[in-house]
Amino acid sequence: MKIFSADQIYQADKSTIQKEQIKSEELMERAAAQLFEWLHSRLRGTQVNIQLFCGIGNNGGDGMALARMLHEHGYSIKVHVVNYSDKRSEDFLLNLERLKDLKVWPDFINKESDLPEISPNDIVVDAIFGIGLNRVPDDWVGKLIGHINDSRAFVLSVDVPSGLSVDRAPWNTSYVIQASYVLSFQLPKLIFFLPETGVYLNQWEVLDIGLNQDFIANTEADFELIGRPEVLPMYRPRLKFSHKGTYGHSVIVGGSYGKIGAVQLASNACLSVGSGLVSAFVPKCGYDSLQTAVPEVMVLTGSRDKNISRIEIPFEPSVVGIGVGIGQDDDTIDAFSSFLKKIKLPMVIDADGLNILSKNPELLKDVPQLSVLTPHPKELERLIGHWESDFEKLEKAKEFALQHNLVIVIKGAHTITIYNGKGYVNTTGNPGMATAGSGDVLTGMITGLMAQGYPSVEAAIFGVYLHGLAGDVGASKKGYEALKASILVDSIGDAYADLLRQPEIEQNEGN
Numbered sequence: 018m019k020i021f022s023a024d025q026i027y028q029a030d031k032s033t034i035q036k037e038q039i040k041s042e043e044l045m046e047r048a049a050a051q052l053f054e055w056l057h058s059r060l061r062g063t064q065v066n067i068q069l070f071c072g073i074g075n076n077g078g079d080g081m082a083l084a085r086m087l088h089e090h091g092y093s094i095k096v097h098v099v100n101y102s103d104k105r106s107e108d109f110l111l112n113l114e115r116l117k118d119l120k121v122w123p124d125f126i127n128k129e130s131d132l133p134e135i136s137p138n139d140i141v142v143d144a145i146f147g148i149g150l151n152r153v154p155d156d157w158v159g160k161l162i163g164h165i166n167d168s169r170a171f172v173l174s175v176d177v178p179s180g181l182s183v184d185r186a187p188w189n190t191s192y193v194i195q196a197s198y199v200l201s202f203q204l205p206k207l208i209f210f211l212p213e214t215g216v217y218l219n220q221w222e223v224l225d226i227g228l229n230q231d232f233i234a235n236t237e238a239d240f241e242l243i244g245r246p247e248v249l250p251m252y253r254p255r256l257k258f259s260h261k262g263t264y265g266h267s268v269i270v271g272g273s274y275g276k277i278g279a280v281q282l283a284s285n286a287c288l289s290v291g292s293g294l295v296s297a298f299v300p301k302c303g304y305d306s307l308q309t310a311v312p313e314v315m316v317l318t319g320s321r322d323k324n325i326s327r328i329e330i331p332f333e334p335s336v337v338g339i340g341v342g343i344g345q346d347d348d349t350i351d352a353f354s355s356f357l358k359k360i361k362l363p364m365v366i367d368a369d370g371l372n373i374l375s376k377n378p379e380l381l382k383d384v385p386q387l388s389v390l391t392p393h394p395k396e397l398e399r400l401i402g403h404w405e406s407d408f409e410k411l412e413k414a415k416e417f418a419l420q421h422n423l424v425i426v427i428k429g430a431h432t433i434t435i436y437n438g439k440g441y442v443n444t445t446g447n448p449g450m451a452t453a454g455s456g457d458v459l460t461g462m463i464t465g466l467m468a469q470g471y472p473s474v475e476a477a478i479f480g481v482y483l484h485g486l487a488g489d490v491g492a493s494k495k496g497y498e499a500l501k502a503s504i505l506v507d508s509i510g511d512a513y514a515d516l517l518r519q520p521e522i523e524q525n526e527g528n
């Protein structure tokens with residue numbers, strides 16, 4: 018699903034109004050009807066106090082129209098107009114009048130007003146600001162927002178939590194609504210997925226308000242949300258008349274004394290994702306444990322016992338994944354840099370492989386184009402420098418990826434894969450995956466997918482999705498806390514099965 022900027026959403030809005038020859042108030046009516054249906058289908062007439070806080074723009078207009086519909090269906094409502102400006106939008110005014118026609122009289126909150134009482138049992142509808150927010154809310158509006166947050170009521174935000182801008186970090190973090198649920202129009206917003214702004218909402222859902230599909234299809238978005246529909250077409254089925262050579266020979270290079278487990282996890286994941294053959298290149302101390310732990314993996318060793326000092330692979334690998342547990346000894350750095358000079362195929366670089374690059378930026382020119390870098394935020398910062406906000410982080414990462422023609426996988430709650438000026442936001446995974454070795458598994462998976470012929474960017478997007486799905490499958494059996502990286506590896510098969518399961522309708526048709 019595409020993720021649009023605020024400008025693009027306004028354009029979609031405009032193009033729908035033009036192409037379908039409808040009025041903007043009709044679009045608002047559609048939006049409000051969807052909001053109403055959502056609430057009504059859950060409340061089914063339950064008598065609970067619904068307090069609607071409406072701004073004076075179109076977000077407030079949505080709230081006003083929703084209030085009318087709730088009132089018409091017998092719900093007990095209280096409508097507050099948060100009167101932060103005298104520039105009221107036309108559609109807001111129209112819906113205010115429609116509400117008054119039903120003899121519902123909102124109270125107007127301004128700078129001087131007392132804060133309304135909100136019980137924890139109330140439902141709050143937050144329609145104060147939408148995507149039009151373009152500066153910090155006034156202090157009194159910020160205080161009202163804080164008051165709503167303190168109420169412990171269920172807060173349903175219309176489109177976005179009020180106080181969040183769609184395209185930048187919040188001006189004042191205490192002037193943002195903490196939404197229990199966000200009902201967002203047509204397309205999800207990038208802020209739902211960034212660590213800095215995603216913390217302001219618990220759950221979100223998109224409501225289809227029928228914005229023009231041609232416009233959406235023909236407009237290039239900077240970000241895309243990656244779910245099952247995006248990932249399924251990337252899947253490369255295994256062929257009947259194939260052999261292990263068809264699916265590539267991966268090599269995982271890494272490990273040092275006490276960190277051989279990283280290579281074990283990565284190479285096991287690489288095999289489990291479907292690489293035909295997997296070899297591991299480790300220091301001598303890793304030989305016995307690797308051969309025992311993962312018998313399917315072939316093991317090559319360097320000349321040293323405790324760290325890698327020279328990397329020599331006696332065959333032409335399909336792909337190399339390098340860096341997990343490798344350490345940063347001087348001779349390891351030398352080995353890494355001379356290996357970079359030899360290798361021409363795109364590779365996967367993780368962990369200390371990335372740290373070595375950060376400390377020796379002159380090596381970047383030797384990294385094969387279309388290689389996949391998988392940094393967590395700290396490793397990314399070392400690589401691209403400090404950022405002030407998540408938005409700046411993404412811009413810098415895009416620039417860096419473009420400059421070196423690389424794929425960058427920014428790991429996090431919603432891992433974002435950056436390539437060629439675009440960001441692909443992952444939707445699978447859970448907090449249980451914040452555990453030792455989880456990243457090593459991802460490195461192995463992306464390497465194994467590239468070995469099978471997935472192009473780098475698809476290997477990254479698909480691998481990140483499948484890795485998260487393996488985490489979700491694993492957590493459904495073990496819970497978050499007990500989810501270990503080895504369980505992620507063991508869950509890769511179930512994750513594939515989950516991804517490839519037939520939709521229920523098709524299954525029934527076959528019966």
Ligand SMILES: NC(=O)C1=CN([C@@H]2O[C@H](COP(=O)(O)OP(=O)(O)OC[C@H]3O[C@@H](n4cnc5c(N)ncnc54)[C@H](O)[C@@H]3O)[C@@H](O)[C@H]2O)[C@@H](O)CC1
Nearest residue numbers: 030045048074075076146147148149150151152153154176
């Ligand atoms: N674009 C769409 O597809 C649709 C949008 N709709 C609604 O329209 C919303 C956008 O409406 P608006 O553009 O009117 O904007 P908002 O309702 O988000 O904001 C109201 C206005 O207040 C002003 N403003 C911004 N920051 C302020 C601040 N800190 N203090 C005081 N005033 C401030 C701006 O001029 C802004 O236009 C969406 O979020 C959505 O809820 C819906 O009606 C349905 C269709």
Ligand SMILES: [K+]
Nearest residue numbers: 143146175179
């Ligand atoms: K809102």
